[in-house]
Amino acid sequence: MLLWINTIVRRPKLATKLNVEMSRVKSVEEDYGKPLTPERLEEMIQRVTGWALLNGAQRKITATEACERVEHVAITLFPSILPADVLRKAKSLQTSFQTLIYKVANDHEFMKECFSGLLSVDAFTKQLWDIYETVTNEGPAQEISLTITRNDFMMEPAEEDSAKENCKQVEFNTFAVGGCGMANSMVDVHRYSLSLEDIPFEEKQLPENNSIDGMARGLVKAWQLYKNKRAVILFVVEPCTPDHRWLERGVYRLDRSIKVIYRTFPQLIIQMSFGENRELIVDGVEVAVVYYRYGYAPKHYPTDAEFKLRLDIERSRAIKCPTLAVHLAGCKKIQQVLAEPGVLERFIDDTDVIKDIRSTFVGLYRLDAQSYGKFLQLNLIKLRLKTR
Template sequence: MYSDVQKDDLKRRNADMSRVKPVEEDYGKPLTPERLDEMIQRVTGWALLNGAQRKITATEFRERVEPVAITLFPSILPVDVLRKAKSLQTSFQTLIYKVANDHEFMKECFSGLLSVDAFTKQLWDIYETVTNEGPAQEVSFTITRNDFMMESTEEDGAKQDCKQVEINTFAASGCGVANSMVDVHRYSLSLQDFPFEEEQLPENNSIDGLAQGLVKAWQLYKNKRAVILFVVEPCTPDHRWLERGVYRLDRSIKVIYRTFPQLIIQMSFGENRKLIVDGAEVAVVYYRYGYAPKHYPTDAEFKLRLGMERSRAIKCPTVAVHLAGCKKIQQVLAEPGVLERFIDDTDVIKDIRSTFVGLYRLDAEIIYSETT
């Protein structure tokens, strides 16, 4: 059962979906079954060549990979929408930073959630402990990924805008694949003789920027012998793009991979809360793992996370930023008047708010209509 507001929102979105065009309408050239099979074989091979791949876990071979799920051709996106989304990223990241550093706001947001969400309560307890003690490290580093979907703003679908799905502040993956997809789609369009200009598929060098951030964080730690720790899970190669970016910038920086079970055995602490892993001092902790309840099957994993948060190592992200990326925060930020707490510029507020969609509190009073 839905409220009247929710029903209207769903009807509008269903109508939007009915206006989605098939590839033939976008590109004007249908593919025969035989040509489609050939295109799939060649483009997926090109994707593997360019690193758009993922590990196959159910195999005896540790490094067996397959192409990630991709579209054969790029989705058509209005240039003004792309520019808008790009222009808002610094404002979104600043917003998340301010939220994560506003203890009272975070407390208000999670007050009704902690009694019913055991995982969030455990993270909150870690956050409260570190907040009450005072952080051992003033520097933090955050990698975010802001996810948008397209929405028609006119009945005929002639005009579109971007709407925010979520902002990821923890293990924000996909940057390596995004880098490689430019070449993959340029290749597929060329194979099918679809004309395009280079600027219509702009370069995506996100890995370079993220690697620069990791290197900068390592430099701010001010110990050239310290390492960058990637907390990983065995089944994803996504973090290797970041390691390659770091390696290309500074080959002297050592990156080590460890899983939670390995860290439980190998992690210790030196003087002034230095984080030590297998004898090496850690300058930066990059979490590619640790965002889901299943990653914490016992209290040992939460104890491990607390230890890393209390250490001098620079965290990416801190537990505060991890919590700031929760859906609950996104829902509260979409309420009237909340953005004004963090942003003074009315134009920025208007632009950010224009990307919001309907978000509904689970603990709010719902008014039901007579029909369902």
């Protein structure tokens, strides 16, 4: 059984001095017709970032070891303008994307084919693959899994009409879906900034973003399916990272009887054990659900002990979010292969769904010599066309 919940995160394209990392910069005047003097801009920045902190759009200050010292996240001063039809299209595709990634994760032969040329040159993925193969060969101790995903898009002018825009997929995240709590709070932040400048808007133009509520419902449902009211939900976390606290609050609001515990990899290496029926025990308490907010990067596995820990958790009866199969299905390599001609047809029968999903793909290329040559040739042609 699979439980999934998805949140859509749109990467901003409108910049002020708060956020300058974008593919296309537009001024406040161009989008809103509201020129800001330097003095007013400074005041707006102070007011809006203070409001962001008040509403939880914050992160730990990286220059300090104090866990509770925070600063506002990088934000746009005003909301980026997104065509309603583009948002509707992105939302309408999410169930299809999730079904696709679930089918990929459960197609062992396809996964093996995708990673066959990668494992000899990518030591980290090879270690994860070995764990996945071990558990696949043994058979899972738990049939239920929970997958929380985030689909990232950027905007691109439509080829048939440069005045229109399409959403193009950046990546499909299946592990440690971050930013959802802050996405919830940004609605109020941007309503506030627009109100400060007397920029009119309708509520439906800045709709509520309750992604954390959906994620929390997924965790609570998984906990219920485990059928042990004394068991806990384990958050595997990085020290001093506050992002997961939003999710714990969502669980608490739904069911205050559910206990959430935080543990780091070093703590779990010492405290974790198994029960008679492969129950996952942490510090004497049974774990119903494991939610990974940590464990996605090579630096998280400095020794073999961390890989053994991941294998042990994967072998346990606890419900994983995500399983290692879903973790691997979220790799960029899978995204690249799915974008190749004819591959989506392996998993999807509906030709309209295939067309809609494929319309969000961008050019993705293998790194072998033959494909790299085609990539260079294609870009040289584009360069010549632009310089004519």
